[in-house]
Amino acid sequence: MPDRQGARTLPPEALAGLHQAFRAEVAERLPRLQALHAGSCPRELAEARRAAHSLAGSAVVLGEPGASRAARDIESSLSAGAQQDVPAQVDVLVRLLGAWR
Amino acid sequence: MSTVVIVDDSAVQRRFLRAAVEADPDFSVIGEARNGREAVALVARLRPTAVLMDLDLPLMGGIEAIERIMSATPTPILVYSAFVAGPDSENALQALAAGAVDVLAKPGPDDSGTLEQYAAVLRRRLRVAARVRVITHPRGRLRSQGMVGSVSALGGGSRRPLSSAPPADDDDAQGGSVKLVVIGASTGGPQALLAVLGELPKDLCQAVLVVQHMAEGFIPGLVSWLDGLVPLPVVVGESGRRLAPGTVTIAPSGGNLLVQDDRLRVLCVPPDPGQFHVPGIDATFRSVAQALGPDAVGVLLTGMGRDGAAGLLSLRGRGALTLGQDEATSTVYGMPAAAFALDAVVRQLPLGEIAPALLAALGRSPAVRPAS
Numbered sequence: 001m002p003d004r005q006g007a008r009t010l011p012p013e014a015l016a017g018l019h020q021a022f023r024a025e026v027a028e029r030l031p032r033l034q035a036l037h038a039g040s041c042p043r044e045l046a047e048a049r050r051a052a053h054s055l056a057g058s059a060v061v062l063g064e065p066g067a068s069r070a071a072r073d074i075e076s077s078l079s080a081g082a083q084q085d086v087p088a089q090v091d092v093l094v095r096l097l098g099a100w101r
Numbered sequence: 102m103s104t105v106v107i108v109d110d111s112a113v114q115r116r117f118l119r120a121a122v123e124a125d126p127d128f129s130v131i132g133e134a135r136n137g138r139e140a141v142a143l144v145a146r147l148r149p150t151a152v153l154m155d156l157d158l159p160l161m162g163g164i165e166a167i168e169r170i171m172s173a174t175p176t177p178i179l180v181y182s183a184f185v186a187g188p189d190s191e192n193a194l195q196a197l198a199a200g201a202v203d204v205l206a207k208p209g210p211d212d213s214g215t216l217e218q219y220a221a222v223l224r225r226r227l228r229v230a231a232r233v234r235v236i237t238h239p240r241g242r243l244r245s246q247g248m249v250g251s252v253s254a255l256g257g258g259s260r261r262p263l264s265s266a267p268p269a270d271d272d273d274a275q276g277g278s279v280k281l282v283v284i285g286a287s288t289g290g291p292q293a294l295l296a297v298l299g300e301l302p303k304d305l306c307q308a309v310l311v312v313q314h315m316a317e318g319f320i321p322g323l324v325s326w327l328d329g330l331v332p333l334p335v336v337v338g339e340s341g342r343r344l345a346p347g348t349v350t351i352a353p354s355g356g357n358l359l360v361q362d363d364r365l366r367v368l369c370v371p372p373d374p375g376q377f378h379v380p381g382i383d384a385t386f387r388s389v390a391q392a393l394g395p396d397a398v399g400v401l402l403t404g405m406g407r408d409g410a411a412g413l414l415s416l417r418g419r420g421a422l423t424l425g426q427d428e429a430t431s432t433v434y435g436m437p438a439a440a441f442a443l444d445a446v447v448r449q450l451p452l453g454e455i456a457p458a459l460l461a462a463l464g465r466s467p468a469v470r471p472a473s
Contacts, residue, residue, distance in 0.1 A: 014120035021112040050110070053157055057183055057207055058113035065210035072210065 022062045026100045029055055033074060033090045036083065048086075049078040055093070067096040103150040103231045106132040108140040108166070110159055118153055118181075121220035122227065137161025141169045144176055151231040152178040153223075154201075156192050164195050171200035179230040181205040181223070193319050194326035197291040202230045202432060206316040229288065229405045233433055279463055281344065281365060281397045282307055283389045285382030285412070287314040287404025289432020291323060293452055294402070295330055298349055300456030303332040307463055308344035308365055312352040312385045314378045314404065320354045327351075340369035357384035360392045378408045382436070386412025395420035398462055400455060401446070403431035407439035414445035422462050425449045 029051035036048050056071035070093040077085040094101075105128055107118045119130045132147050134140040138161045144152055152170065156163030167178055178201040182193050193204045205226055208219045286294055290313045301309065315323060320337060327349065328335035335349040338358050344350050344365040352358035357380055359368045372379045382401070386409060389397045399416040401409045403426055417423045425446035428434040430453070440446050450458055 011120065011124075014116065017116050018113060018120075021116050025111060025113050050157070050159065053183065054111040054113075056210075058111055060208050060210055060212070061113055061117045061216065068210035 018062060022058055023100055025054060025058055026097055030094065030097065030101070033086070033093065036086055036090070038083070040083070045078060045083070049075055052078060055097075059097075062100075064096065064100075067093060070096055103128050103228075104131045104147070105129065105227065105231075106134065106140070106143055106147060106149040106152050108134045108137075108152060108154040108158065108163075110135050110155070110157075114155065117216070118223070121216075121223050122153065124220060125224045125228075128224070128227070135159075137163060137166030137169075140166045141173070144170050145174045148174060149176060151227060152176050153227060154178055154180050155207075156180055156182045156196055164192065164199050167196055167199040167201050175200070177202045177230045177233040179203050179205065179227055181207050183207040183209065191322045191326060194291055194322045198295070198326070202233045203288050204316065204319065206318060229433065233288070278396050279307055279398055280346075280363065281310060281360070281389060281393055282400065282459060282463075283310045283312070283360075283386060283397055283416075284400040284402060285312045285386065285404075285409035285436070286402035287378065287382075287406065287408065287433070287436060289403035290314070291326070293426065293430075293432070294327065296452050297400070297402070297456045297459070298327060298331040298333065298335075301331070301333055301349075301459070302465070303347070305333060305347050305463070305465075308346050309333065309349040310338070310344055310352065310358070310360070310367075310385065310389070311349060312358065312380050312382045312409075314380070314382075314408070315354055317354045320351060324351050338367055338369070340367065342367060352380040352385060354380060357381045359384060359388035361388070362392050363396065365392075378406060382409030383412035387415045390415035390419040390421065393419075393421070397421045398459060399423045400425075400459070401437050401440045402426045402452075402455075403433055404436040405433045406435050409436045410439035410443050410445055413440045414443045417445050417447060423447045424455055424458055426455065427451050 032048050032051040036044065052071045052075040056068045056075055059068035059071060070089060074086055074089045074093065077089060105122055107115050107130055109115050109118065115133050122128045122130055131149055132143045134143045137158045140154065154163055158166065163180065170176055170178065180193065180196045180201045182204060196204055203226055205223060208216065284297065294311060294313065313323060324335050324337050333347060333349050335351065338350045338352050344367060353369060356369045356371050359370060361368050372381060386399055397416060399413050399421055401413050413423050423446055425437040425440050427449050430451045431437055441449055448458060
């Protein structure tokens, strides 16, 4: 497991729970971002924005600022209606979250 | 023992918050909700001492949840929210207007502090929030004062004179030399600021400077929120510029705003080493005392801690009129209490009487509100 500096400051038992919860969150939310396509409906777009928002916040807690930034970029694109930028941004996020999948 | 309900749709955040909160043995997390609807129901059932809530929630958003909690089972709510430029900072201000006690920014990828430091700040703010006695829904309270429900009336008021009679615009009158009104506020400040600034007429001749303790990034939201609701234009202060008369300038976050001379030129300086609240009220008040003396009026509103008390004393010492918010109407009677204890307050007043007292000091008769 990569060194997760931010998370190291929490008690070990809380840390283990956080790792588990983050894996579950990545497993649940990343597919929503990967499933986006040109014809995604507004509900799917809204859920994807929320998924990106959650991942951005959680990645910070797990000491993954790079992944957090990538997720925040996706959230910004979806908020701004710039869906065309999202697939490339999702690729970046998937790569940065490799250790958690 | 204080009991806490955590509201966040992310299991990661809920776990982190629980660990952060329960590191203080005086706190116990008694429930977790994943959306606004669950939050309203859980708070009604468990009646916690305080609620820690994210704003971006599914099913029912955080703002609506706050309004419902505050009208059904009033409970101190500490909002922590990710700051993403623009709409989210407005949401934070809406949360305060809906009745949340305080807003804290979630740590972002560019924050240098450790999670432990963040957790410590969270616990400190939660301890303060948990002590706040929330009685009524602030919107309801503001409404009873004719402030909201009348947001449209206020907005309309900014486009037409508030007073049917021409204002007593006599520069030679008492207070005619006053150039600046400087206001400090912290916890509960945004609602209090709205109540005071909402009563200042659009053709005010004096500049108004506001220092509101606020997390980095939330000031633009505060500015646009107030700007939409009060008659005077509201702007963020900029180093090197002069404070404009008839304009409310809000001190930017990240440092202290100092007034340099009687032409009201301002300078932004970094916070003092170890300074806890930013922007600092004491630093601004002292600079105003130095630059303007009796040609300023100082106002210290609701807030935790004691920032502003010593600065208000400097203002009083230089002959300025000083007003402090009273205990009954303060969300947290901390700063105004500290100022009162130092004998820095010339007049201690309920929130609703601060704007009329200001206008009287400026030689203006209070605006006559059309009956609604």
